[in-house]
Every structure is written in C-alpha cells, then in structure tokens.
Amino acid sequence: MKKINTTPLSGMQELLPSTQAIFDNIKNKIEQTYRLHGFQHIETPTIDRNEVLFAKAGGDTEKQIYRVIKTEESATDSTESLRFDHTVPLARYVVEHESELTFPFRVTQIGRNFRGERAQKGRFREFYQCDVDIIGRNELPLVYDAQVIATFYDALKSFLDTPVKVRLNNRKFVSGVLDALGVSDKSAEIYSIIDHAEKVPAEKTEAALRELNLPDDTVVKITTFINTHGDYDMIARLGYENTGLAELKQVSEELEKLGLKGAFEIDMKIVRGLDYYTGTVFETTLPEYPSLGSIGSGGRYDNLASNYTDQKFPGVGASIGLSRLFYVMQENGLIKADNTTAPIDVAIIPMSSDLRDAAYKLASKLRAEGKSTDVVLTDKKLGDMMKYASKVAKSGIVLGESEIESKTAKVKDFTTGEQTEIKL
C-alpha cells in the first residue's frame, strides 16, 4: 500500500522506459543534426542570478520564474532562480566568455527549462528546449539566417515523417510597409492583430483594424497584405520596397541554394510576438497537421546581450520546444512505428547457474558489436524468464547445455517470432 502520493507534479514529463527511449531517440537526432551543421554544444547552469534572469524577462514570463531558496532562507533572501529559456543564459555566457569564444559562434543548447505556468494538458512547467544560435561580434552577415533555418529544418526532418513547412517573414519588411501606409504610430496594435490573424475569422481581423480608426482603403491594404503568402516574387508584387524586402530576397535565394526550395514560403502572418526579433522571423508547421500550429520558431535579433553589456552581439536563432512537441506527436499518432520496440536489444537466459559464465561471455561479444544486452539472472522458471526477456528486449537467447555443446544458440526475435542462429 502506498504511504504518500507518488504521482509526478503536474506539468512535468515522466515517461515509461519504452517511451523514454523514443523521446531520447528524437533528442539524439536533433543533437546530431545540430552537431553535423557545425554547432558547438554548451551547457549553462540551471540556476542563475535574479539580476541576470529578470533583466530580460517581463510580463507573464517574469511571473512564471521559479525562484530558489535554501531551507533556512526566507523568500526575500532569494537572489537566484531557475532559467526559463536558453537565450538569457546564452547572453550571459557570451558576455562572460567573449574573449575565449570564436565568432561567429555557432552554438547549441539542449536542456530543461522551467516556467511556473498554470497546469494544463500539453503545457509543461519543466520542458526540454533544443536551441541553435549563431552569434556575431559587432556584425553577422544575413546569409547566416538561412544557415539557422536550414539546420533547424533538417533537425525537424530527422525525426518527422510528414512534410515540414517553414513560414518566413521579416519584421523590417512589415514595419516598412506600415511606414509606407502611414500607420507606424499604431504598429504595436497592428503587429498584435497580425499575430492573431490566423486564430480568428477574417471578419474579426478586419473589425480589429477598423477599431484603430484607419481609413477604409488602408484597412483593405493591410488586410490584403496580411493574407499574402508565397514565393519572393509574390511578395515583391505587393509593391513595397524596403530593406526588409531585400533581406527576404537574399534569405529566400540562400534557402533555395541550401535545398529548401518548396519547403518554405514567405508569409505575412508571421511576425512573432516578441519585440526581441528585429529582422528575419520564421515558424515551422506540419501542413498535414494544421491544428498543431507552430512546432518551432526563431529569428534574427540585433543585440543578444544589450542588458548585460555595451558590446553588440547580433544573432539569429531557433528553438524546438521538445517536451510539448513530443506530447502532441503522441496525441496525433506521429511517433514512427519502428521506434516503439523494447528498449534493449538482446536478453540472454542461462538455464542454470553453471551456464552464467557462458552467458557473460556471449554478452561481452554482443556488447562489443554495439548491442545492448541483458543477462537474466532471476531464479525463476524458464517461462517466466522468457516473459521478462520479451518485455525488456527485442530478441532473446536461451543458453542450455546443448547450446554450449553445439556452440550455437537460437536468437528469437520477439516482434516477428523468427529464429536465427548465432555461434557461441
């Protein structure tokens, strides 16, 4: 009988070993893709100073920060909190280690972050984020924006069997358009309307624009603008020329060179809520699963560490919220079937304690071949040991006297039921 409540706290991911193996496999593929694209892995501490963490946070995020205190301290003594994303610790890291880093700094962070959100299905209070960033010192050529997008796309494709779409935009382009339309004094409100346009009916978007007391033809122009998406030529035909358009052109061309033709689209609905982004912005979606919304996003920022230093570190980055994505993948049947087998490769069952020696030797051999191998050592009946083996392993080998004599044993594949032979 249980003496206390042993369920994990709400908003925490806790998986059974077979599901954990699938999660780990996806995380490894992302890590591996980032690494292959030349990103260097770093880890920043989970706990950081409040002055670091609260410098950038604001609004809801600030309220969601978990502060940490030692048992004998009171809450007002608290000077430390849990990181809520990877960007803030990265900014501190770059400023702290600037003289020892090589720029442009291609960097990846994969780890757990924390936000005290209200518990809700599919919302996590502790969650994995898989970030890639390229940070320049003083400058960073625009072509790196395409590098981050292509890396991010490859990472998603490494574990998703369904098409992935990159929706691209540029905040300089949008603000240039609002300038040209003479409505830049209302840009904050208009950004917010654009950001929500996808989630509400078209009439609502139009009504929201009208509430800003804009001239009729301006409302029509903005509405047309919001609904435009396609390749660069489509966007150019809108007739607005500015720095942002030139950037969209170059990033588009570069993405085509990187093999992403057909995988991305410029889309005026993508502006990203955060003021943080200053140029390129993008979100990724799964066209065959439109209800999932954005499964990862990123963009260009002029200044990574403006709160910590006067030096300028422009950068471009992206992040996959893996705990949430994994959750929605499970809910939507997006987990590949070949990933769902038992976590261990082989279980060896010695029929008596005299045969352990032979079992250990065979296990060493299999491990040297890279196969994860369990030796079953319970004093149970053969049937029970086979049942155990079939639960933990993909295949099983029974070792008895006759196997030792003949120097061959049968390997039973628990999925197919097939038997093959192995030399001892």
Added chain:
Amino acid sequence: MKKINTTPLSGMQELLPSTQAIFDNIKNKIEQTYRLHGFQHIETPTIDRNEVLFAKAGGDTEKQIYRVIKTEESATDSTESLRFDHTVPLARYVVEHESELTFPFRVTQIGRNFRGERAQKGRFREFYQCDVDIIGRNELPLVYDAQVIATFYDALKSFLDTPVKVRLNNRKFVSGVLDALGVSDKSAEIYSIIDHAEKVPAEKTEAALRELNLPDDTVVKITTFINTHGDYDMIARLGYENTGLAELKQVSEELEKLGLKGAFEIDMKIVRGLDYYTGTVFETTLPEYPSLGSIGSGGRYDNLASNYTDQKFPGVGASIGLSRLFYVMQENGLIKADNTTAPIDVAIIPMSSDLRDAAYKLASKLRAEGKSTDVVLTDKKLGDMMKYASKVAKSGIVLGESEIESKTAKVKDFTTGEQTEIKL
C-alpha cells in the same frame, strides 16, 4: 563595457565549447556502457513534492535542499523542491509505475542534481550524477550485485586510461564481526571509526577505539580487522563466519566470472557512511592517483521505497558524481589528449559568394559521412577566415574557382599541418 556581473554562480559547472565537448564525450561513454549492459534510461522531474524529497533526506542533506517558489508565493507556501539525488525520485517512480515496469528493473538515470552546499573548490551545487540501479520486486538475487559492479567498472574504464580498483565489502559481514566480538552495542561508533580510518593515522584510529572502553584484545582484533584487505581467502582467514562472508564469496566469484579478477579487492575499510546500504558496499579508486579518493560508489539496499510504500523493492546501485570527477580529472591531468581537439570536424571556406552553392553541396556530402561541418560565411579576408576555421574545426577546406574547375580541393589538418585531397 559590462553592465552586470556575468560570472556563473559559484558551484555551477560552465565550460567553454572545447571543454564541454570532452565532458560530453565522457558522459556519452558512460551512457553507452550502461545501455550496452542492458540498463533502460529514464528521466525523473527536476522538481518534486517536498513530502517526497524530505521523506528520505535528513541531517545535512535536508539543509541543502533547494526549495522552489513562484514569484508571487511566499516561502512558507513552498511545497516543491529540487531533487538532490536520483535515488529518491527513482523510489517514487518505481512505486508510481510499478504495475507497468518489468522486474528486475535495470535502470539508469543521468542528469543534474542540486545541493545548496557551501561554495568550495571542486564542490558543486548543481552536478551531474550517472546512476545505475537494478531493482527487484520482493526479491533480487545476490548475483545482480556483481552485475552492477561490473557495469560500473566498465563505464569508468570506458573513459579512464589509468587502472581502476573496486574496493568491495559487505555490511552484514562487518556487523557479524562486531556481533562476534560482542561490541554490537557500539556499532554506530565503530562504523564511523572504520569509515574515517583511511583519512587519519593508525594511532588515531586505535585511540578512537580505546575511547569506547573496549577490552585491549578487542581493540587489537578490530584494528587487525580494519586493516585487512585482499581476496576472499584472505578475508576468510580472519575466521569470522556469517551471511556477509558467504555473500562476499559469491559476489567475488561472480566478479571473476565477469572478467574483474585483479580489478577488485575486498577491503574492510569500506563501510559507506549511509545506513541505507544493507549488504554489498563498494567504492572505486584510481591506484595511481590515491589522493583523489573514491571516484564512484554504490551498494545493496534492502528496500528502495520504504517511505512511500509497504511493498518491498530491494535493489543494488551505483553512481558516478561526474561534475566533481571531471573537475578532479582536469586538475590531475587525466583528460586524454585525443579528446582535446576542436569541437567541429571540418570548416569549408568559399572564396566568394558565388561559390557558396558548391560549399553547401560539399557540406551536405561531409555531413552525410557523419562529419560535423561549418561553412564560413563572414565577409572577411581569407587569412581571418582560416584563423576562424583553425579555432573551431579539426580541418579546413578552401574552395576557389580552381578547386571547382579541377573538382578537387585540399583538406588541411590543423593539428598536423598535413594536406590531403578530396573530390568535389
């Protein structure tokens, strides 16, 4: 100019990318060894309920627990804390998911734990622990103790180039000896004296025993006992027979079968401070680096989850404190030379923007071969780009018009200076 203090908090591990790559490599080898030995990976939440975490903690550990609070909460509202080890969340996990797990449950956890220790060189407040455990339901044959020790030994050997010694003992044997000597009423004090015997001169140990008002010949017997170490026969010759001795015999025999002959020794100085352990106990040391002390340890426990359930889950486990171990390895020159190169394999430098296309294609090819590849896209002079490449990558490839025409390029190894050719 810096605006705020950007150093990481004391007691936190924060590494430069090239050092992080070495750390990751070691962590991967441990993970891989555990996996090959049939251990299933799980992750438990970093944050857990106080009633779970404080149920087992006591003394110093309890004072070191980091409690977490949300911004709007007061400290007295705090019902959640950061885990301080992997054993407590594992106990909760096993009780919670018992009906869905297969026993004996070979399980590994590798992650960060937290203790608010006083800041001190080589002491970490956030630290990696790499745990292996085998948990039985109601029973777990003794032979599994040897499984954990052999796995643990292999994991340490996977990244250490120096001999590793396992020092083995059994708490039942020690308590049986104290019974036989008629001093079991003072066993707590004697355990503590044994536990410290290594760190103080022999006279101090003897004086401490004398302070317990034991008869002279008993003091001599205990002193002899404490100083005994060697193979099973050596221990058996002491003349004490009890369950613990029989267990030491079986575990020793099993370790020899598992190929550890010569790598372990039974040593009466090993009793482990924790009451938690009930049978087999062991520590691992590096004989060529005696000053480092124990680099990982473990043992058998009768009951993993007695605070959470009436059901019995006996187990055996071990843990490497990787952050501390990595720190002492650095301090003692134990990091293998072949690990200390640049984090990325190849950097490709296109000589002009027209050649990016070719650079992207070559990068894709190299990545498909498993090589991490950076494409250098800064608008810098060739010399500066080469300097960048030599810092981030093991080798560099310059792509100019002539390379494209001849369809071959030179690969320069930055370590040796050697040049080889590659087909484009």
